[in-house]
Amino acid sequence: xxxxxxxxxxxxxxxxxxxxxxxxxxxxxxxxxxxxxxxxxxxxxxxxxxxxxxxxxxxxxxxxxxxxxxxxxxxxxxxxxxxxxxxxxxxxxxxxxxxxxxxxxxxxxxxxxxxxxxxxxxxxxxxxxxxxxxxxxxxxxxxxxxxxxxxxxxxxxxxxxxxxxxxxxxxxxxxxxxxxxxxxxxxxxxxxxxxxxxxxxxxxxxxxxxxxxxxxxxxxxxxxxxxxxxxxxxxxxxxxxxxxxxxxxxxxxxxxxxxxxxxxxxxxxxxxxxxxxxxxxxxxxxxxxxxxxxxxxxxxxxxxxxxxxxxxxxxxxxxxxxxxxxxxxxxxxxxxxxxxxxxxxxxxxxxxxxxxxxxxxxxxxxxxxxxxxxxxxxxxxxxxxxxxxxxxxxxxxxxxxxxxxxxxxxxxxxxxxxxxxxxxxxxxxxxxxxx
Amino acid sequence: xxxxxxxxxxxxxxxxxxxxxxxxxxxxxxxxxxxxxxxxxxxxxxxxxxxxxxxxxxxxxxxxxxxxxxxxxxxxxxxxxxxxxxxxxxxxxxxxxxxxxxxxxxxxxxxxxxxxxxxxxxxxxxxxxxxxxxxxxxxxxxxxxxxxxxxxxxxxxxxxxxxxxxxxxxxxxxxxxxxxxxxxxxxxxxxxxxxxxxxxxxxxxxxxxxxxxxxxxxxxxxxxxxxxxxxxxxxxxxxxxxxxxxxxxxxxxxxxxxxxxxxxxxxxxxxxxxxxxxxxxxxxxxxxxxxxx
Numbered sequence: 001x002x003x004x005x006x007x008x009x010x011x012x013x014x015x016x017x018x019x020x021x022x023x024x025x026x027x028x029x030x031x032x033x034x035x036x037x038x039x040x041x042x043x044x045x046x047x048x049x050x051x052x053x054x055x056x057x058x059x060x061x062x063x064x065x066x067x068x069x070x071x072x073x074x075x076x077x078x079x080x081x082x083x084x085x086x087x088x089x090x091x092x093x094x095x096x097x098x099x100x101x102x103x104x105x106x107x108x109x110x111x112x113x114x115x116x117x118x119x120x121x122x123x124x125x126x127x128x129x130x131x132x133x134x135x136x137x138x139x140x141x142x143x144x145x146x147x148x149x150x151x152x153x154x155x156x157x158x159x160x161x162x163x164x165x166x167x168x169x170x171x172x173x174x175x176x177x178x179x180x181x182x183x184x185x186x187x188x189x190x191x192x193x194x195x196x197x198x199x200x201x202x203x204x205x206x207x208x209x210x211x212x213x214x215x216x217x218x219x220x221x222x223x224x225x226x227x228x229x230x231x232x233x234x235x236x237x238x239x240x241x242x243x244x245x246x247x248x249x250x251x252x253x254x255x256x257x258x259x260x261x262x263x264x265x266x267x268x269x270x271x272x273x274x275x276x277x278x279x280x281x282x283x284x285x286x287x288x289x290x291x292x293x294x295x296x297x298x299x300x301x302x303x304x305x306x307x308x309x310x311x312x313x314x315x316x317x318x319x320x321x322x323x324x325x326x327x328x329x330x331x332x333x334x335x336x337x338x339x340x341x342x343x344x345x346x347x348x349x350x351x352x353x354x355x356x357x358x359x360x361x362x363x364x365x366x367x368x369x370x371x372x373x374x375x376x377x378x379x380x381x382x383x384x385x386x387x388x389x390x391x392x393x394x395x396x397x398x399x400x401x402x403x404x405x406x407x408x409x410x411x412x413x414x415x416x417x418x419x420x421x422x423x424x425x426x427x428x429x430x431x432x433x434x435x
Numbered sequence: 436x437x438x439x440x441x442x443x444x445x446x447x448x449x450x451x452x453x454x455x456x457x458x459x460x461x462x463x464x465x466x467x468x469x470x471x472x473x474x475x476x477x478x479x480x481x482x483x484x485x486x487x488x489x490x491x492x493x494x495x496x497x498x499x500x501x502x503x504x505x506x507x508x509x510x511x512x513x514x515x516x517x518x519x520x521x522x523x524x525x526x527x528x529x530x531x532x533x534x535x536x537x538x539x540x541x542x543x544x545x546x547x548x549x550x551x552x553x554x555x556x557x558x559x560x561x562x563x564x565x566x567x568x569x570x571x572x573x574x575x576x577x578x579x580x581x582x583x584x585x586x587x588x589x590x591x592x593x594x595x596x597x598x599x600x601x602x603x604x605x606x607x608x609x610x611x612x613x614x615x616x617x618x619x620x621x622x623x624x625x626x627x628x629x630x631x632x633x634x635x636x637x638x639x640x641x642x643x644x645x646x647x648x649x650x651x652x653x654x655x656x657x658x659x660x661x662x663x664x665x666x667x668x669x670x671x672x673x674x675x676x677x678x679x680x681x682x683x684x685x686x687x688x689x690x691x692x693x694x695x696x697x698x699x700x701x702x703x704x705x706x707x708x709x710x711x712x713x714x715x716x717x718x719x720x721x722x723x724x725x726x727x728x
Contacts (some may be wrong), residue, residue: 067693074695078482095695102481250566251585252675263484393694400677407586422501429495429696433479433486 011273016296025057028323029083031076032307033069035062037276038143040344049330056323066308066394070095073313084324087142089308090129091391094216095152096311097138098389098434104321105138112318113325121332121350125302125374127213130309133217139309140328141349143340145273146374147197149173153285155266163287163390170237170292171269180266184372187265188246188344192254195398196306197269197291198238199226203250204383205293206230207301210428211216212290216387220431224388224423227400227416230297237413239405249406252399272370275345286365290373301383302376307346347371389430394423467708473701480695492702501678502686502703509682512596515662521652522606523671525645529637531608532615542612549605553663557670560598584672588679591672595680598671599664607652614642615650644725654718662712683707 034042039062041117046058063072066089073086076434083339088096095168096103110117119127120138121228125143153163166172177188191197203210208230213222217367241247250256268274269291269366293299310331312324330336336354339361340346347370348354354371361368377383404410410418442448448604474492478485493657496502531541548556563571564584572582575725604621618641626636642649665684668674674689684707 071695072690074480099479099483103484158514249586390694390696392698393690400675404584404675425499426694427475429699433477433696433698435486 006425007376015242020347021110025055026319026323028056028058028085028320028327029062030058030085030087030310030327031063031069031073032060032087033063033066033089034087038344041340045100045336045340049327052330053326054422056326058327066092073311077313077315082315084310084320085311085327086313087308088139088311090306090385091395092311092388092391093130093139094391094430097132097387098220098430102314103138104314104316106134106140106310106312107138109321110328113322115325115329115331117325117332123347123349123351123354123375125379125383125385126305126347126349128379129305139311140331141305141309142307142411143273143344143346144305144307144349145158145271145346146305146370147193147201147269147291148272148370148373149289150260150264150268150270150274150278151287151289152263152268152282153182153287154263155180155284156183159185159266161291163285167267167289167292169295171235171295173240173292174237176266177241181244181246185266186245187248187259189241189267189269190248190250190256190259190265191268192256192270192274194249194252194402195304195395198234198259198359199398200386200404201291202234203228203231204304204385205291205299205301207380209299209334209382210386211388214381215385216389217384220389220427220434222388222427223419224394224427226423227413227420230294230428232412232416234294235405235416239412240407242406244406247406249403272347272367273307273345275367276343277287287370290369294399300373300376300381302375303346303370304383304385309318315354388427389434390426393426397422397426447478449509455456468714470701470704472710473576473697474705477698480697488698490556492698493706496559496699496702496706501681504678505681505683505686508679509661510683511592511665512599512680513595513657516599516603516660517653519596520603521649521656523600523604525611525649527604527608527613528615529611529641536632544606546605549603549609550665551602553599553602554670556598556602557667558666560594560601561671564594584676588676588718591676592678595664595668595671598667599660603656603659607656610648610652611645614645618644650718652722652728653722654715657709657718659715661707683710 001072029198030046032039032042042060046060049058050056054336063069066087068088070088073082076082105338107117117136119131122141126144127137130139130141131137149167151163151167156163156165156176159176160183161176161179165176167176173189174362181186186241190209200210203226208213208228209225211222211226213219216222220402238247239313248256248259250259254270254274256265257270257274257355258266259265260270261278263282263284272288275288290300293302310328312321316324332350334350334352334356336350337350338356338360341348341357345367348357362372398419399408399416401422405412405415450580453532470685475487475489477488477492508700516528527545529547531538534541551559564582565585566585569582575582582590582596622640623636626640631639659684665688668680668682668685669688672680674685683703687700687703687707690696690703694700
C-alpha cells in the first residue's frame with residue numbers, strides 16, 4: 001500500500017512536469033551576423049519582443065560574418081538542425097530562392113498565422129529585392145542601406161573648393177580631385193565595397209543592365225553585362241585616378257572607412273549605414289551627397305540596396321511558424337523600424353517608418369539623402385536589384401579584376417571582359433545545379 | 436629457428452589490429468570514399484537535389500586557368516616554406532648544439548612559436564604588415580618602400596610564406612637538435628683531431644647522419660605546407676590578390692564552404708589526394724635512397 005502511494009506521488013510529479021512543459025514557451029532560434037553595436041541593438045529588439053508576449057521565446061545566436069552565417073544555415077539544414085530564422089545578406093538571396101523546400105516563404109508564414117501583414121507597406125526598392133516576380137514576399141527585409149558620397153568639408157576647403165559645390169556628376173568629382181591633388185592631398189577619393197558601389201549600384205543608377213534577364217530576376221539563364229561601354233568608361237576613369245594618385249584603394253570591404261574617418265581622404269563612396277561610425281569618429285566637418293552620375297546618360301535612376309533579410313527555414317511545426325510570424329509582425333512595426341533606423345543608420349523598410357523618422361532626418365542633415373536617392377524613380381528592370389546565383393564568388397572575381405585595373409595590370413575593358421567571362425561560368429554552373 | 440612469431444588462428448591478430456583499422460576506416464577511408472563519390476555529382480548547396488555528372492566536375496576544374504595556376508602557386512609556396520623552415524631550423528639547431536651556457540633558455544625560447552595557433556600567427560603578421568597601421572610597413576614606408584600586400588601578389592606570397600615558416604621553424608629546430616645530440620661526440624672529435632674543419636665535419640659527417648631526420652622532416656613539412664597553412668592564408672590574404680596565394684587546399688575551402696559548390700570541392704579533394712599520394716611515393720622511392728640509416 002505504501003509503495004502504491006509512493007508510485008502515485010511519483011506519477012503526479014511527472015504529470016506536473018509534463019503539464020508545465022506543455023505550457024512552456026515555444027523557442028524560436030534566430031541566427032544572424034551582427035556583432036558589436038549592431039549585435040547589441042538586435043539583442044534589444046529580441047528582448048523587447050520576448051517581453052511583449054508570453055507564448056514564444058526568441059533565442060538569437062551570432063554565427064560569424066554574413067558568409068559564415070549563410071554557410072552555418074546551409075550546413076545546419078543538411079544536418080536537419082536548421083534554425084527557424086536565418087539572416088541572409090542580399091548577395092545570398094538567389095541561392096535561398098533557388099532552394100525551394102529549404103525555406104518557407106514569409107508570405108506563406110504570415111498567411112497561415114492569420115496575422116495581418118501588408119506587403120505593400122514596404123518601400124518598393126527594398127520589397128522588390130526580396131519578392132517573386134509576381135509580388136510575393138519571400139523573406140523579410142531587415143537591414144537595408146544604399147551607397148552615398150561622403151565628403152570631408154575641411155579638406156575641400158584646403159583644396160580651395162567650396163564645400164557646397166556641385167558634386168552631382170563624376171565630371172565635378174574629377175575637377176575637385178584635380179584641385180585636391182594640386183593642394184597636396186594624398187587621398188582624394190577612396191571607396192568601400194567597390195563592386196557593390198561602382199558596378200552594381202552604378203549600373204542601376206544609370207539604368208543599364210548588370211546582367212541579362214532583368215538582372216537575373218526573370219530566370220537562371222542570366223548572363224553578366226558588366227563590360228558595357230558606360231561601366232568600362234567609369235572604371236577606366238577610376239583606374240586613371242588611381243594611377244595619378246587621386247583615388248586610393250584600401251581594400252575589398254570597408255577598409256577605406258578608416259582612412260576617411262581619420263581625415264585623410266576628401267571623398268568616400270560608402271554605404272549610408274557608415275553614418276554611425278563616421279559621426280562617432282570624424283573630427284572634421286563631414287557632409288553626405290548623392291552618389292554622382294554621368295551627364296548625358298539615363299541617370300540618375302535609383303540606387304539599390306545592400307544589407308540582409310530574414311528567411312524562415314523549412315521543416316518546422318505550425319506552432320513554431322506562428323512564432324516566426326509574431327516576430328515578423330513585431331519587427332515590421334513602425335515604432336520598431338524607426339528606432340532601428342535612427343540607431344543604426346540603416347534605412348527604415350516601410351513607408352510609414354520613413355515618415356516617422358522624418359524629424360530625425362531634419363535634425364541630422366544629409367541622412368535623408370540615401371532614402372531620397374533610392375526612392376527617386378519607379379524601379380526599372382535594371383534598378384530593381386540583382387538576383388544572381390553564386391554571387392558571393394562572382395563578387396570575388398569582380399574584386400580581383402577591379403584590383404587589376406587599379407594597379408594598371410589590365411585596362412578596364414580587358415578586365416571587365418574577363419570578369420564577365422569568369423562570372424558567366426559560375427552562373428551556368430549554378431543554373432545547372434538548380435534546374 | 437624462425438625469427439617471426441606466428442599467431443594461431445585469426446581472431447587474436449584481427450583483434451589486435453582492429454583499433455587501427457577502425458580508426459583508418461572511420462577517419463580516412465570513409466571520408467575519402469565520400470569525396471570520390473561526391474566528385475561525380477553536382478548537388479545544390481542545401482542537398483535538396485543532386486545530378487550525376489560523371490567526370491564533368493574534373494573537366495570543369497581543369498579548364499579553369501586559375502585552378503591550373505594554383506598548382507604552381509602550391510608548389511612555390513610549399514617548396515619555399517619547407518626550404519626556409521628546414522634551413523632555418525637546422526641553422527639554429529647547429530648553433531644551439533654548440534652552446535655551453537644558457538642552452539636551455541635558448542632552446543625553450545625557440546620552441547615557443549610552435550605553440551602559437553596558425554590563426555593567431557596569421558593575425559600577428561597581418562597586423563605587422565598592415566598597409567595602414569602596420570609597424571613594419573610603416574618602417575618600410577620610411578625607407579621609401581610602399582608595401583601593400585592587398586594589391587601586390589609578390590608581397591602577398593612572401594608574407595604568407597614568412598608567416599607559415601615562422602611557426603614551423605621551431606618544430607624543425609626541435610627535431611634537428613635531437614638529431615645533432617644523438618650524433619656521438621667521439622666521431623666528431625676524431626675528425627677534428629684529423630684536421631677536418633667545421634664545414635668539412637658538417638658536410639661529411641653531421642649532415643649524412645642527420646639524413647633520416649631531414650627526410651622525415653621533408654615529408655612532414657611538405658604535408659604541413661599543403662594542408663595546415665590554410666589558416667594563415669585565410670587570415671592574411673584570403674587567397675588574393677587575384678588568387679596569387681590560393682593554394683590547392685585553400686581553393687577547396689573557398690569553393691566548398693564559401694561558394695557552396697560541393698561537387699567541385701569534392702573533385703579538388705580527390706585531385707589533391709592523388710597528388711599528395713604520388714608525392715609521398717616519389718619521396719620514399721627516390722629521396723629515401725639517399726638516406727643513410
